[in-house]
Amino acid sequence: MTITLEQALAIAGSAVTAITFLVGGIDFLIRRWLQRHRYELVLTLNQQIATLHNETHNRSAERDTALHDLATTAATLANTTAALATSSADNTSLNGANADLAGKLTEANLKITDAAQRSHAHDTRVQRALELEGALWTQPTMANTPKFVPLAERRTPVVSVLNLKGGVGKTTITAYLAKALSRQGYRVLLVDLDLQGSLSSLFVSTLELARLSKEGGRFLKELLTPDEKGKPGNLLEHTLPVPQLGPHARLVPTTDTLAYAELSETVKWLFRVGGKEKKWNGRRDGRMILRRALHRPAVYKKFDVVLMDCPPLLNLCCANALAASDYVLAPVTPSMKAIERVTPLIKRVLEVQSDVNKHLRMLGIVVNNTRHKGLTDQENDLFLALPEQCLTIYGHDVYRFDTSIPNRVAVRDQEKGFDSENEDTDLRDTFEQLANEFIKKLPGVCRHPDERIKAKKPKTIGGM
Known part of the structure; x- marks a missing residue:
């Protein structure tokens, strides 16, 4: 389609x-x-x-x-x-x-x-x-101990009047011997080391001692106590004149307050403490205070003899005396107990001589408080064994002074105060004999008053 x-x-x-x-x-x-x-x-x-x-x-x-x-x-x-x-x-x-x-x-x-x-x-x-x-x-001395000036250089003997038994007449013999030596022209220095101050009270009244104690500075206790810098005092500043003995006699006095100073120095010695640091100080030897004071030219040139009244025991004061002394003079009474104390005394002297003061020697024994001017047969019998005892301990016999001190009322009266104006004639003669023996026992280097007297005589011109 x-x-x-x-x-x-x-x-x-x-x-x-x-x-x-x-x-x-x-x-x-x-x-x-x-x-x-x-x-x-x-x-x-x-x-x-x-x-x-x-x-x-x-x-x-x-x-x-x-x-x-x-x-x-x-x-x-x-x-x-x-x-x-x-x-x-x-x-x-x-x-x-x-x-x-x-x-x-x-x-x-x-x-x-x-x-x-x-x-x-x-x-x-x-x-x-x-x-x-x-x-x-x-005990042995410590380092830097003050020098012991030999007696040949000082020429002023230092003698401790000592016995380790009380009541034997140390103070009386010291005072009367000082008086007898002063009469012969000796310039005597007395040092009171006894805690009771008996020697001081013989020459200085109780009121005067009390007044001086309040003022301070004139007693042994101040000498034993160093100043704030730890330096020892000057002994000459601690002496008092003793007109009862003569114009040239001086006394280092003491009172019972010495005990406190001695206790303080004893404690320091135990702990070896000294100086302003208040600590251990090996250079300080509390036994050497008197040696340091007495062995100075300013002191030993001013005196011919130094006598120290020691306590009857080896304490600080006694140790100081022995460390500074040349000799020990031992008073003893004719009693068995007193004689028995001689050998312990010699032993002590030997101990001090060995370790502290090799120059220390026994000067001799003075018999005091006898019944008569001489020793009775009974009193003499008490001393028969003493030489052999001394020979055994000391190495040789200890000299016994021929002069003995009788127990006289005059001696006892002097204990109330030393009155040289009303002195007993027989007593004065006795101590003159003792002083003569005492001087003969001293070595030839010791100063004799004749030297001073001759030195003061003016030189003559052209035989005029």
Whole structure:
């Protein structure tokens, strides 16, 4: 079948119309679909945007919170850092304080240890001293002991009047012998070492002694006590004139207060303490105070004889006397007990001679308080065994003075005070004899008054 052009055009037109209608429908459907889906998409997107906005707001809030927390943390950290810095400074200061405290503690421990050691040393020293008993004062001399000036150089003998028994007349013999020597022109120095001060009270009244004691500085106790710098006193500043004996006689007096000074020096000797440091001082020997004082040219050139009245025991004063003396003169009464004390005395002298003063010697024994001017046969019999005893201990006999001192009322009366104006003639003669014997027993190097008298005589010119 043949289709005409017109039919073909009609068909083509219908087809175009149908296609146009179809395309329009499809376009309409597509548009409707797109419109519907765009709304859903917009709604979804709006929801998502709202969600994102909420999330952004939340994130912003969280960020602000985090920033606030961070700022708070930073502030806390800064405060903590400052606190740590302060704490560190405090710790540094505390460490310094701890170190200083540790140093002080160490120093304190050292002091405690040193104190304990010194205390132990002191305890040991005291214990040793107690064990020594009577040998305490005869221990070997210490370093830098004052020099013992030989008698040949001094020419002034120092004599300790001593017996280890009381009541034998040491003080009486010292006083009367000093008087007899003064009569012959000797310049006599008396030193009262007895704690009772008996020799001092013979020449100085009790009231005067009390007055001088209040003033201070004129007694033996001040001589025994060093000054604040630890230097010994000048003996010449501690003497008193003794007009009862003569213009050239002097006395180093004492009272019962000597006991306190002696106790103090004894304790120092036990602990070996001296000087302003108040600590151990090996150079200080408490037994050498009198040696240091008497063996000075200013002293021994001023006197011809030194007589020391010693206590009847070996204490600090007695040890000082023996350390400074050339001789020991021992009074003894004609009784068995008194004679028995001679050998212990000689033993003590030998101990001192061995370790303290090698120059010390026994000058002799003076018999006191006899019934008559001479010894009776009965009194003489008491001394028969003494030479052999002395020979055994001392190595040779000890000289016994021919002159003996009788038991006279005049002697006992003098104990109340030395009155040279009313002196008993027989008693004076007896002590003159004793003084003559005493002088003969001294070596020829000792100074004699005649030398001084001759030295004072003016030289003549042209035999005029």
